[in-house]
Amino acid sequence: MPLPFLSVVVPAYRCAPYLRQCLLGLSASDLPRADWELIVVDDGSSDGTADVARGVADQVLRVSDGPRGPAHARNLGARAARGTVLVFIDADVVVAPTTLRGFATHFADDPTLGAAFGAYDDAPFEPDFLSQYRNLLHRYVHTLHPGNADTFWAGCGAVRRETFLAIGGFDAARYPRPQIEDIELGYRLREYGARILLDPDLQGKHLKRWTFGNMARTDLRERAIPWMHLILRRGEAMQRGPLNLRVREKLYTVFTALSVAAGLGALVLSNNALAYIAAFCVVVVLLGNAALLLWFGARRGFFFALGVAPLRLLYYAESGLGAAWAIATHQRHVGAVGLPPLAAHEQTAS
Incomplete structure (x- = not known):
């Protein structure tokens, strides 16, 4: 049986409605199905998340002692992957039909490419002000500086499996919940010598509904504080790129x-x-x-x-x-x- 070029890994936790839309988006990809496999990692959900994935995914893995966070779930999926390139898609992201083909093209055309990531589209799913603001802000930042990057985004991003394994994957010990595990991985990718590409045309629609409470909590507890801890551990030298702390x-x-x-x-x-x-x-x-x-x-x-x-x-x-x-x-x-x-x-x- 021929090996797929891409292994799409989707970490999921108690998000059955979102996951259903995510998988529909992946199924609509214009990249032939033989070229990619789909691995869904259920992080110990108590709802029907795993049931949604069965019959669609090639593998449905379960974290028996979950939830242990998306970093651990992605690492588990990477261990089971057979492809040359790992494509990480969040369960609340619906990729555009051309996104998987775009990843495949970048990695096939450039053997020196270590990682690549895209951006949210400009039509967020939720119509309320805060959801539009947060998701459009993400797009603005990622369209401002396309090309070589010094960080990484795992909501719609890809890494050569060989490189990912060589640097030890996501740091699940430090980040047991959604935080800045992808940013930290990006720093280690650059230290390893891997080139990271930001291509805003690799798009996904974000389904998340933001509220004032979860926005404030995310910015303070899940980003500002752990990011500063990361800076203190690694030093100012890591802050080189436009997506970092200018x-x-x-x-x-x-x-x-x-x-x-x-x-x-x-x-x-x-x-x-x-x-x-x-x-x-x-x-x-x-x-x-x-x-x-x-x-x-x-x-x-x-x-x-x-x-x-x-x-x-x-x-x-x-x-x-x-x-x-x-x-x-x-x-x-x-x-x-x-x-x-x-x-x-x-x-x-x-």
Whole structure:
């Protein structure tokens, strides 16, 4: 039996409705089915997630002691894969019909390519403001700097299996829930010498519905804090690419923190000078985000862009809070978790 070129790995946890749409999207791919296999990893779901996958997937694997997070689930799928290239698709992402063929073409045409990833499309599934904002923001960032990248995205991304196994796969020990496990993998891919390609034409539609609560929690607990811990462990040298923490973004975080401090001071002390300083800092941050706001305005209108402005300020405030918390707790965090050395990752070699 000939081996498939691609092994599509979908980690899934209690997401039967999403998974059904995800698998329908994969089934509509214009890449011949003989060229790819489908592996769904059920991370210990208590609903009908595994039942949805049966009859569609070539393999349905189950994490018996789950949930253990998407990093572990992807590693489990990679161990069972037979293809040359691992394609990771999140269960709440519906790929475009051309996406799998696009991955296959990139890796077939360039034997030196180590990894590639795409972007969300510009038509998010959920119509509410927050869901549109979050998913379009992701697209904006990923369309801004196509080409060679220094990070990785596992929502719609692919890695040569040989390379993935050589660096030990995702760090499931550090990231037992959805966090920045793909970003961390991207850094190790680059350190290994692998070239990573960002191609925004490799698209998927995100089905997730965002609320204010899960947005704030994700930005602070699942991104800002663990990302700062990662920076502290690895050092500033990893921040080279445009998708990472640019100096400009750090400055906006500082200006937002100053605006909060000055604003509170103005309220407590009734000091007009502090109020002017707070307003000045806010203006600096919003002017720095002018290109983003104009992009949203062109696609969703003036009032939509107006609503994005305070969310950008909230994002920078959470980034600053997360960084401060991570710096204050870093040594305790490392000691309490008993983390292994950076080179020691869960091995996924078969």
